Amino acid sequence: MVRLKLLIFLVLFSLMGCSTQRFLVNQIQPILNNTVNAFFEESDLQIAEQALASNLKLVEGLLKSDPQNKQLLLILSQGYAGYALAFVEDTDARRAAQLYLRARDYALRLAAVQNKAFATLPNIPVTDLPQKLNRANKKDVPALFWAGFSWSSYINLSLEDPQAIMDLARVEAIMKRVMELDSSYFYGASYLFFGSLYGQKPPLLGGNPEKARSYFEKNIEMTKGRFLLSYVYAARFYAAKTLNEQLFDAYLQKVLNSTDDLLPEMRLLNHVAKQKARRLLKQKDEFF
Numbered sequence: 001m002v003r004l005k006l007l008i009f010l011v012l013f014s015l016m017g018c019s020t021q022r023f024l025v026n027q028i029q030p031i032l033n034n035t036v037n038a039f040f041e042e043s044d045l046q047i048a049e050q051a052l053a054s055n056l057k058l059v060e061g062l063l064k065s066d067p068q069n070k071q072l073l074l075i076l077s078q079g080y081a082g083y084a085l086a087f088v089e090d091t092d093a094r095r096a097a098q099l100y101l102r103a104r105d106y107a108l109r110l111a112a113v114q115n116k117a118f119a120t121l122p123n124i125p126v127t128d129l130p131q132k133l134n135r136a137n138k139k140d141v142p143a144l145f146w147a148g149f150s151w152s153s154y155i156n157l158s159l160e161d162p163q164a165i166m167d168l169a170r171v172e173a174i175m176k177r178v179m180e181l182d183s184s185y186f187y188g189a190s191y192l193f194f195g196s197l198y199g200q201k202p203p204l205l206g207g208n209p210e211k212a213r214s215y216f217e218k219n220i221e222m223t224k225g226r227f228l229l230s231y232v233y234a235a236r237f238y239a240a241k242t243l244n245e246q247l248f249d250a251y252l253q254k255v256l257n258s259t260d261d262l263l264p265e266m267r268l269l270n271h272v273a274k275q276k277a278r279r280l281l282k283q284k285d286e287f288f
Contacts, residue, residue, distance in 0.1 A: 033071070033075075035055060036075055036078070036079075037265070039051065039052060039055075039082075039268065040265060040266055040267070040268050040269065041264060041265060041266075041267050041268065042267065042268045043260060043267045043268065043271055045086070045087070045268070045271055045272070045275065048086070048268050049083075049086070049087045052079060052082070052083050052087075053083065055079070056076065056079045056080065056083065059072055059075050059076055059079070060076065063076065068113045070110060070113055070114060073106050073107070073109050073110035073113065073143075074107075074110055074142055074143070074146070076102075076103070076106040077103045077104070077106040077107035077110060077143070077146040077147070077150065078103075078146055079103075080099050080100070080102045080103035080106065080150070081099075081100060081103035081146055081149060081150045081153070082269075083099060084096040084099035084100050084103065084150075084153065085153070085272065086268070086269070086272045089153070089157065090275075090276065090279055093157045094157075096153075096157055097154050097157040097158055100150045100151070100153045100154040100157070101150070101154050103146060103150035104146075104147050104150035104151045104154065106146075107143050107144075107145075107146035107147035107150060108121055108122060108143075108147050110142075110143040110146075111140060111143035111144060111147060114139060114140055114143060115135065115136065115140055117132060117135045117136075118132070118135075118136075118140075118143075121147075122170075126169045126170055126173065129170060129173045129174075130173055130176075130177075133173060133174065133177040134177075136177055136181060137181065138181050138182055140181070141178055141181050141182045141185050142185070144174050144175075144177060144178050144181075145175075145178045145185055145186060145189070145190065147174060148171050148174040148175040148178060148190075148193065149175075149189065149193065151167065151170075151171045151174075152168070152171045152175070152193060152196075152197075155167060155168055155171065156196075156200075172197070175190050175193050175194065178190045179191075179194070183222075184222060187219075187222075187223050187227040187230075187266070188218070188219045188222040188223060188227075189219075189229075191215045191216070191218050191219035191222070192215070192216070192219055192229065192230060192233045194212075194215045195212045195213070195214075195215035195216040195219065195233060195234065195237060195238065196212070196233055196236075196237040197212075198211045198212035198215065199212030199213075199237030199238045199241050200237050200241070209238060209241060209242050212237060212238045212241075213234070213238045216230060216233065216234035216237075216238055220234075223263075225254075226262045226263040226266075226270075227263060227266060227269070227270070228254075228255045228258055228262070228263075228269075228270045228273035228274065228277075229269060229270075229272070229273045229276075231251040231252065231254050231255045231273070231277075232251070232252070232255060232273050232276045232277055232280065234251050235247075235248050235251035235252050235277070235280060236280060239251055240280075240287040240288070243287075243288060245284075245288050248280075248284070248287070248288075249281075252277040252280055252281055255273050255274055255277040256274055256277055256278070258270070258274075
């Protein structure tokens, strides 16, 4: 009788396995959200790197049980982009580029799940993209932001690839829509995108150093100077590009002199900013 009951249970479990798995995934999502928050609050970069790598694979495993789970897709797009930014791009550009692509693809999957209009987002003609993006609303901002951020980061590491450069116009359209819908999302990072864009482009292709500076200053004003990556990007894509050595030093020293608890919920990225600031100061002779 016991064996019969066990056999019946196993049969029933196999028949409703997928829904049960999705139910269990939904039950642990609050834990995953807390894990993401704890990750960004971590101050030890080595602990954060080790924890994130293993947790990303765990979340990918959960996603196989619930392929359209919006929260898992968001965690993976954020996670792979953050991992590449914090731990890979300064030492292994090729690997970082692939990680950014993975982050972009998860974000694009999320965009398609949330809004059927974006199911073919990567293939929509650039001329038609603004009209298609007008269908987005504020709930689409996280997916569009992480798609745009990851895609632009990949492009920045793949400047020898003509196709990657051609995709920049597509990314600009996406990030412009993000800024229209919610310019404050993720500490106003869309301002950092446009600041970097106008600072990095040559004038003949639309570059404008003063416009770049205005975007960086808007971001710094919005975050009250507590999101230290703002200064790092301003140093790299404005001060260095305009050969303003004094401002370059001032931006980076501002980062290095900031307290560890300036922005507790983003302690990790502020530590990453300090690491990048030290690296830029060591590379100073390459810029001036």
